[in-house]
Amino acid sequence: MTESAANNGLSCWHRLSPWAVLFLLLQGSLRFARDNLPLVLGAGAGVAFLEQIGPREVAIGGVFLALLAAVLSLRYYQRFRFRLDADVLVVQKGLFERTELKVGAERVQHMAIDEPVYMRPFDVVRFSVDTPGGKGTEVELPGIARNVAEALRERLGRQQVAAADATEASPAVATEEVVFRASARGLTLHGIASNYLFVYLAAAVPFLQVAERLGREHWQAVEGFLPLGWVVERPVMAATLAVSVLVSAVVLLSLTLVWWRFYGFTLVQYRDRFTQTSGLLNRQHQVLTLSKLQSVEWVQTPVGRLLRRGFLVCKQYGGVSEQEERAGGSFLVPALGLEAGRALSRRFWSALAPESALSTVHPYYRRAMAVRFGLAIAACAGLLALVTGAGAWWWLALAAPFVAMLFGHLRWRAVAWCYQGGFVQVRRGLLGRRTAMFPAANAQAVTITQSWFQRRRGLVSLHLSVASGPVSIPFIPAADGYRIANEVLYRVEKDEAIAGATGMPTDSKRA
Amino acid sequence: MGFTNKPIEQASLPAVETLALAPVSPRFAPYQVLSALAQWLPLVVLLWLFIPFGMLLPWVPGVLAMLAMIGLPLLAALAWIEAKRREFGLREHDVVYRSGILVRRTTILPLVRIQHVETVSGPLERLFDLLRVRCFTAGGASADLVVRGLRQEEAEQVRQYLLGRIREQEPASAGGAND
Numbered sequence: 001m002t003e004s005a006a007n008n009g010l011s012c013w014h015r016l017s018p019w020a021v022l023f024l025l026l027q028g029s030l031r032f033a034r035d036n037l038p039l040v041l042g043a044g045a046g047v048a049f050l051e052q053i054g055p056r057e058v059a060i061g062g063v064f065l066a067l068l069a070a071v072l073s074l075r076y077y078q079r080f081r082f083r084l085d086a087d088v089l090v091v092q093k094g095l096f097e098r099t100e101l102k103v104g105a106e107r108v109q110h111m112a113i114d115e116p117v118y119m120r121p122f123d124v125v126r127f128s129v130d131t132p133g134g135k136g137t138e139v140e141l142p143g144i145a146r147n148v149a150e151a152l153r154e155r156l157g158r159q160q161v162a163a164a165d166a167t168e169a170s171p172a173v174a175t176e177e178v179v180f181r182a183s184a185r186g187l188t189l190h191g192i193a194s195n196y197l198f199v200y201l202a203a204a205v206p207f208l209q210v211a212e213r214l215g216r217e218h219w220q221a222v223e224g225f226l227p228l229g230w231v232v233e234r235p236v237m238a239a240t241l242a243v244s245v246l247v248s249a250v251v252l253l254s255l256t257l258v259w260w261r262f263y264g265f266t267l268v269q270y271r272d273r274f275t276q277t278s279g280l281l282n283r284q285h286q287v288l289t290l291s292k293l294q295s296v297e298w299v300q301t302p303v304g305r306l307l308r309r310g311f312l313v314c315k316q317y318g319g320v321s322e323q324e325e326r327a328g329g330s331f332l333v334p335a336l337g338l339e340a341g342r343a344l345s346r347r348f349w350s351a352l353a354p355e356s357a358l359s360t361v362h363p364y365y366r367r368a369m370a371v372r373f374g375l376a377i378a379a380c381a382g383l384l385a386l387v388t389g390a391g392a393w394w395w396l397a398l399a400a401p402f403v404a405m406l407f408g409h410l411r412w413r414a415v416a417w418c419y420q421g422g423f424v425q426v427r428r429g430l431l432g433r434r435t436a437m438f439p440a441a442n443a444q445a446v447t448i449t450q451s452w453f454q455r456r457r458g459l460v461s462l463h464l465s466v467a468s469g470p471v472s473i474p475f476i477p478a479a480d481g482y483r484i485a486n487e488v489l490y491r492v493e494k495d496e497a498i499a500g501a502t503g504m505p506t507d508s509k510r511a
Numbered sequence: 512m513g514f515t516n517k518p519i520e521q522a523s524l525p526a527v528e529t530l531a532l533a534p535v536s537p538r539f540a541p542y543q544v545l546s547a548l549a550q551w552l553p554l555v556v557l558l559w560l561f562i563p564f565g566m567l568l569p570w571v572p573g574v575l576a577m578l579a580m581i582g583l584p585l586l587a588a589l590a591w592i593e594a595k596r597r598e599f600g601l602r603e604h605d606v607v608y609r610s611g612i613l614v615r616r617t618t619i620l621p622l623v624r625i626q627h628v629e630t631v632s633g634p635l636e637r638l639f640d641l642l643r644v645r646c647f648t649a650g651g652a653s654a655d656l657v658v659r660g661l662r663q664e665e666a667e668q669v670r671q672y673l674l675g676r677i678r679e680q681e682p683a684s685a686g687g688a689n690d
Contacts, residue, residue, distance in 0.1 A: 317649055444648040445655045447618040448527070455615075467649045478528075485619065486524040492621045493604040 010084035010151055016077055017124045020143025024073040026118065027142065029066075082141060084155060089129065091139050101139055105156045107131045109292040109316045110331070113149050117281035125149045129156070130316075157273060157287060179274070180344060182265035186335030190311065191258035192251060193304035195432065201250055262334050269347070274314075276331065288331045292316045294468040295438035296348055298341055298355070302431035310341050314348070315468030345437060352423050355435060358416035362459055365415065365475035370408030374400045417473045419484050422491060424464060426471050436471050440484075441491040448485055450478070464488065525602070527619060532598035532609055535660030542639040543594035543660075544587045549635070551586070555579070597660050601669065606646065608658050620656045622676045624648045630670050632663070642666035646673065 075095055082091040087105035092098065110130040119125060127141040127149040141149070182190075263280035274288045293314055300310040314331040333344060345354040377400035385393035407430075414429035419440070427435040447463040454460060460481035461474040473481070558575070593612050600607040606625075609617045627647040636642065644658040644666050661669060 444624045445618060445620045446527075447616060449611075449614055449616045451614045465648070465655060482526065482528045485527050489527070489605060489619060489621060490524050493623065 010148070010155060013081045013083045014144070014148065016080050016141065017122065017143045017145055018077075019119070019122045019124050020080075021070075021073050021077045023116075023119060023124070023126075023143045024076060025069055028069055028073065084152065087155070089139065089152070089156065091141070103129055103131055103139055105158070108156050109289065111153050111156060111287040113146075113153065113285040115146075115279070115283035119143065120283075127152060153285075153287065157289075176268055176270045178266060179269045179347060180265075180267040180333060180336075180340065182262055182278075182335040186309075186337070187258055187262055187265070188255060189307050189309045190262070190335040191255035193301050193307050193309050194254050194258060195301045201246075258334070265334060267333060267344075274331070276333070286331055288314055288316070290348065293348060294442050295436055295466050295471075296345055298345065298433075298435040298437070300433045305431075305433065308338055310336055310338070312336060312341055312344055315466075317467045349423065349437075349439060351421050352437060353420060354437060355425065355427075356418065356420065358418045358425065358427055358435075361412065361415050361417065361473065362457075362475040362477070363412065364453075364457060364459065366408045366412035368408075368453070368475070369411045370401075370404040373407045374404030377403060415474065417476065419487075424471070424484075424488070426473055436466075438466055438468075438471075439491075440488040442466055443488050443492055446485045446488055448481055454478075527607070527617065530600060530602075530607060532600040532607060534595070535597045535599055536641060536662045536665070538639045538641060538662070539597065539660030540591050540594040542635060542641055543590045546635060547586050547590035548583065551583070594660065599658055599661070601672065606656060606658070606673070608656060618656050620646055620648070622673065623680050624655075625673060625677055628670050628673045628677070630666050644669050644673075 072095060076093070079095065079098075080091075080093045082089065084090070085102075089101075089103045089105075091101040091103075093101075108129055108131060112128045114126040114128070116126070123146050124143050125146050127144055129139045141152075260280045260282070262278045265276065265278040268275045268277075272290045274290070276284075276286050276288075278284055293316060295315045297313040297315065298310055299313060304310050312333040314333070316331075336344065342354045346352055378397045381393045381397035381400065385391070385397065410430050414427065414433060416427040418425040422440050423437060424440050424443075425435060425437045427433055443464045444467055445465040447465070449461045449463065450459070454475065458478050459475050460478045461472060462476060462481045462484060463470055463472045465471075473484075589612065593610070596610070596612060598609040604623070605619050605621045607617065607619050609615065625646050626649050629645050629647075631643045631645060632641065640663050641659075642661055642663045642665075644661060646656040646658075648655045658666075658669070
């Protein structure tokens with residue numbers, strides 16, 4: 001079936017590809033294994049339970065579960081159908097409960113086509129659509145023919161391009177243009193700089209428990225394999241070697257995952273629409289419409305700052321956690337150098353001057369942070385000392401002021417802000433940096449807070465709610481805080497008043 | 512029409528800092544006091560029922576009673592003062608709400624950003640003829656602004672006004688606002 005034929009046939013009901021049954025089964029099994037892995041490996045309760053009931057019973061249980069999953073997947077496939085009614089995607093699904101979902105093309109803020117490696121031989125892909133109201137993926141078609149998915153993307157995206165053409169702010173890129181392509185060096189540096197190194201280290205902790213148990217059980221074999229005598233003689237060198245091996249393994253894992261996720265990353269712009277394609281085995285196509293873009297974040301991890309690397313996160317309606325960001329939950333552009341990051345930000349909003357002349361907040365913020373953090377440490381340490389009776393906790397309580405001062409200083413140095421040309425930029429962090437950038441007219445609400453301490457010193461904290469999440473500028477002079485608040489409100493209310501008068505729907509109201 | 516970016520005359524902008532707001536209903540203060548005390552009631556009952564006072568040191572019940580005698584009136588007084596300092600205002604293009612004693616919080620929500628408005632009241636609020644107005648914007652899971660301390664009639668008027676303004680702002684092609 002050609003794409004145009006698929007395009008024309010979209011108004012009829014379609015079923016998922018028959019291969020989707022297999023994929024649903026596989027996907028469900030992987031999800032089950034992933035969700036229960038910490039229980040089995042982490043606390044050890046799962047392992048103990050499995051040992052208790054015996055391997056034959058475990059195998060029978062496994063076969064029964066697999067059969068049940070196969071039947072449920074088949075039933076899900078039978079009840080799943082979709083079609084395009086004019087510009088509305090209609091999906092009917094549900095195992096025990098019939099659900100009908102309708103998503104209008106004008107409400108689509110994000111579309112993605114995934115091609116996992118096991119789907120590729122069958123030319124089947126996974127198609128998903130997000131809307132501004134949804135916290136996660138609103139509609140997912142878990143296994144459809146590639147040409148149908150591309151036709152769907154084309155039809156749903158056409159409405160957005162037409163809306164962008166109606167606004168004068170849309171950039172004049174009339175033909176497809178490759179905006180950014182991640183190089184091998186860039187991806188490698190991105191992997192080294194990734195914050196996920198620490199997450200991997202934390203995830204490795206449960207495995208240590210299992211390794212220790214296995215080591216105790218097979219002590220003789222371990223003794224023959226490792227030069228334990230040498231380890232006892234040179235403990236410092238052995239510990240250094242062990243840490244080096246562990247760090248190298250984690251870096252290697254991080255690199256593998258970055259290459260897996262972002263291999264061949266290409267960002268293409270066509271009018272108001274940015275499309276990114278990436279993935280080594282699991283090819284992913286994500287679409288971002290500029291009119292739905294709420295804010296952009298320039299992120300640098302501590303290692304990334306040393307390497308002068310970072311990545312951009314393009315945020316639309318609805319907040320996404322930092323874990324979801326990296327897992328593909330938002331539109332992320334990796335492997336950027338400082339200049340490339342700035343240039344790309346300017347491509348989203350040409351009047352934006354990224355990270356230009358950021359001002360630090362008042363030094364009282366440093367003191368406030370140190371006091372809060374110091375009190376929290378001292379209280380925890382004091383409580384632990386009283387409960388456990390161990391004197392070591394009192395030493396921690398005594399050290400709290402020094403740790404708190406360092407924390408306060410690092411926090412204060414990280415926080416900076418700028419309001420220029422109608423754009424707000426706010427940087428935060430501790431050792432790493434995250435700079436949020438957005439047009440003032442994208443603000444949803446403005447809050448000004450002033451504690452008794454701030455009142456005495458003529459300071460305020462300004463909180464701007466953006467549809468992608470809140471942004472705060474703490475401890476700035478009251479005059480500046482009120483000036484920005486008044487101007488942000490003016491821009492929001494004036495823009496919308498003009499749009500209302502001309503009958504032109506603005507994006508915030510379309511949401 | 513080309514893109515323009517003219518500077519804005521700061522002095523001509525409406526100022527939030529000098530805005531005069533109206534206090535919320537006088538009935539909100541007694542409600543707030545009762546509400547604050549009611550939060551501690553379950554703890555007091557639990558302590559009374561489950562702590563065998565005979566097993567404690569002889570001075571502990573006295574200290575607890577003294578803490579309650581000082582703490583509860585203090586709590587009530589703070590709740591009363593806080594309620595008296597809550598203010599609310601409707602401007603041509605936004606809703607403004609101010610609250611807090613030690614930390615003063617002023618929230619301004621542009622009317623054009625409101626997607627959904629609802630009114631809520633608990634049993635204690637109904638006893639005092641009070642209603643909460645909750646305003647939601649796009650992208651947020653919880654309400655962006657909760658106006659507490661309005662009389663039922665006043666809250667209904669505010670809700671109707673906000674819904675009316677939302678309908679006015681809606682483009683002709685779009686559907687009406689939710690309520």
